[in-house]
Amino acid sequence: METKYIFVTGGVASSLGKGIISSSIAKLLQARGYNVTIQKFDPYININAGLLNANEHGECYVTVDGHEADLDLGHYERFLGVEMTKQNNITTGRIYQSVINKERREEYRGKTVQVVPHITNEIKMNMTALGNKFHYDFVVTEIGGTVGDIESLPYIECVRQLKWELGKNALSVHLTYVPYLAAAGEMKTKPTQHSVQKLQSLGVQPDILVLRAEHEVEEDMRRKVALFCNVDADAVVQSIDVPTIYQVPINLLNQHMDEIILRKMGLPIGEKPTLGPWNSFLKRRQEAKRVVRIGLVGKYELQDAYKSIMESLSQAATYNDSKLKLEFVYSEELTSDNVARTLESYQGIVLGPGFGQHGVDGIYVAAQYAREHNIPTFGIQLGMQCMSIEFARNVLGYSDANVKEHDPDTKHNVIDIMEENKVMTNIDGTMRLGSFECVLKKGSKTEKIFGKEVISGRHRHRYELNNAFIEDFEKAGMKCVGVNPETRLIEVVEIPELRWYIGVQFHPEYESTVLNPHPLFLSFIKESLESK
Ligand code: GLN
Numbered sequence: 001m002e003t004k005y006i007f008v009t010g011g012v013a014s015s016l017g018k019g020i021i022s023s024s025i026a027k028l029l030q031a032r033g034y035n036v037t038i039q040k041f042d043p044y045i046n047i048n049a050g051l052l053n054a055n056e057h058g059e060c061y062v063t064v065d066g067h068e069a070d071l072d073l074g075h076y077e078r079f080l081g082v083e084m085t086k087q088n089n090i091t092t093g094r095i096y097q098s099v100i101n102k103e104r105r106e107e108y109r110g111k112t113v114q115v116v117p118h119i120t121n122e123i124k125m126n127m128t129a130l131g132n133k134f135h136y137d138f139v140v141t142e143i144g145g146t147v148g149d150i151e152s153l154p155y156i157e158c159v160r161q162l163k164w165e166l167g168k169n170a171l172s173v174h175l176t177y178v179p180y181l182a183a184a185g186e187m188k189t190k191p192t193q194h195s196v197q198k199l200q201s202l203g204v205q206p207d208i209l210v211l212r213a214e215h216e217v218e219e220d221m222r223r224k225v226a227l228f229c230n231v232d233a234d235a236v237v238q239s240i241d242v243p244t245i246y247q248v249p250i251n252l253l254n255q256h257m258d259e260i261i262l263r264k265m266g267l268p269i270g271e272k273p274t275l276g277p278w279n280s281f282l283k284r285r286q287e288a289k290r291v292v293r294i295g296l297v298g299k300y301e302l303q304d305a306y307k308s309i310m311e312s313l314s315q316a317a318t319y320n321d322s323k324l325k326l327e328f329v330y331s332e333e334l335t336s337d338n339v340a341r342t343l344e345s346y347q348g349i350v351l352g353p354g355f356g357q358h359g360v361d362g363i364y365v366a367a368q369y370a371r372e373h374n375i376p377t378f379g380i381q382l383g384m385q386c387m388s389i390e391f392a393r394n395v396l397g398y399s400d401a402n403v404k405e406h407d408p409d410t411k412h413n414v415i416d417i418m419e420e421n422k423v424m425t426n427i428d429g430t431m432r433l434g435s436f437e438c439v440l441k442k443g444s445k446t447e448k449i450f451g452k453e454v455i456s457g458r459h460r461h462r463y464e465l466n467n468a469f470i471e472d473f474e475k476a477g478m479k480c481v482g483v484n485p486e487t488r489l490i491e492v493v494e495i496p497e498l499r500w501y502i503g504v505q506f507h508p509e510y511e512s513t514v515l516n517p518h519p520l521f522l523s524f525i526k527e528s529l530e531s532k
Pocket residue numbers: 352353354355356380381382383460461462463464
């Protein structure tokens with residue numbers, strides 16, 4: 001079949017959950033047997049999300065092919081279980097960079113290079129690239145920002161052009177907000193009407209409206225919106241607050257979102273999808289009674305900086321028939337004086353990833369407390385590096401052990417930039433990015449957790465465990481059980497004597513999906529539940 005394109009835009013306010021709506025629509029179509037992907041167009045000028053401050057923008061998600069992406073791509077993968085790539089996340093920066101490079105190569109043959117048609121053609125080419133190359137049945141495209149933003153104008157213009165060119169093969173879904181005015185005791189649709197008018201003034205008539213609201217939007221009100229916005233009454237659906245984002249596809253299904261799309265795009269309706277495994281996941285989540293208390297020690301105050309870790313932990317809790325009670329411990333405030341009272345109540349501790357020295361001391365303190373008290377501990381990236389340095393300082397007795405970056409004079413550069421890493425870094429040569437193979441030592445705890453020896457993990461870091469210290473570590477009880485088969489760089493450490501003390505150089509949180517939870521998170525939660 002010809003690829004169908006669904007464009008998801010948002011209005012009234014940001015943070016309404018466009019990523020979740022896009023993921024849910026894609027999920028419903030996937031459940032009907034279609035081959036679906038999702039892409040995000042971000043109107044900012046940054047080339048990618050790599051240099052965005054995690055404390056302001058949240059997590060930088062990493063794809064298998066090493067692209068540093070918007071965190072919405074994490075939702076796409078968690079919902080669909082389909083791997084995203086660099087092509088699934090385009091920014092205005094990338095678009096302009098490509099156009100400017102073409103201009104320098106004289107590809108525009110002396111023409112004046114303009115937003116319309118050159119920038120818009122470049123955007124359109126990227127909007128249809130995945131469909132053309134991989135022949136997806138559906139490509140869901142989320143446009144970042146809100147309608148009316150200056151910077152998203154070229155994207156909306158492309159949606160207008162593609163709707164015109166593709167006819168029935170293109171569809172516009174617009175997400176808006178219906179606020180409840182407590183003083184009036186009423187919900188208000190005016191912002192939605194204005195948002196749709198704005199979209200219409202840019203030449204795009206939405207086919208489907210999703211009304212985000214905290215309270216039920218009654219049918220009368222939905223009819224009124226339909227009438228004012230030139231949208232079919234049954235194509236105005238609502239998305240009200242739900243206890244878990246994973247409930248959203250089911251809510252849309254109950255309002256026949258999938259049927260509306262298929263009908264509008266001229267496809268047969270067929271059987272209603274059952275979403276069996278998805279529903280059993282939700283049922284298990286709802287029925288879980290036991291609580292698992294986890295402390296996430298990290299250097300960022302913004303919880304979104306740990307989005308994928310939060311989701312991975314909560315998925316793993318569900319699969320262990322428990323409810324996750326996750327608390328954030330800001331490492332900057334953690335000292336040896338307050339560590340016991342801060343961490344003692346947790347059944348498991350996660351030491352989080354991060355960049356820069358700020359707040360790292362608190363992670364060392366947490367690692368030491370967790371190790372000495374045999375609390376299940378999961379070190380991710382920077383967390384793993386802190387586990388190793390804490391071990392070197394307090395067990396091996398190398399009191400000056402450090403990351404070379406934080407102390408250039410240390411004799412015990414336990415974490416450093418390794419020669420071997422340089423062959424694996426990206427173009428600008430500073431970061432190891434994307435998925436790499438790792439071979440696990442037979443009989444190690446980690447190998448038993450995975451149930452196989454060869455695994456892979458996604459990386460995003462500069463520093464590595466210094467191979468010169470492997471022997472010291474192993475003799476003293478911290479085993480280097482995961483090795484990159486090409487470069488011999490250490491990817492996993494564990495202390496087998498402790499109940500669960502594992503650190504990984506990669507980011508397992510990017511790979512845990514609703515229907516395919518990551519074995520390390522599953523095992524960590526299981527052990528945490530048994531610990532207290
Ligand atoms: N700052 C560390 C490094 O670059 C850890 C990075 C991370 O946690 N992803 O190696």
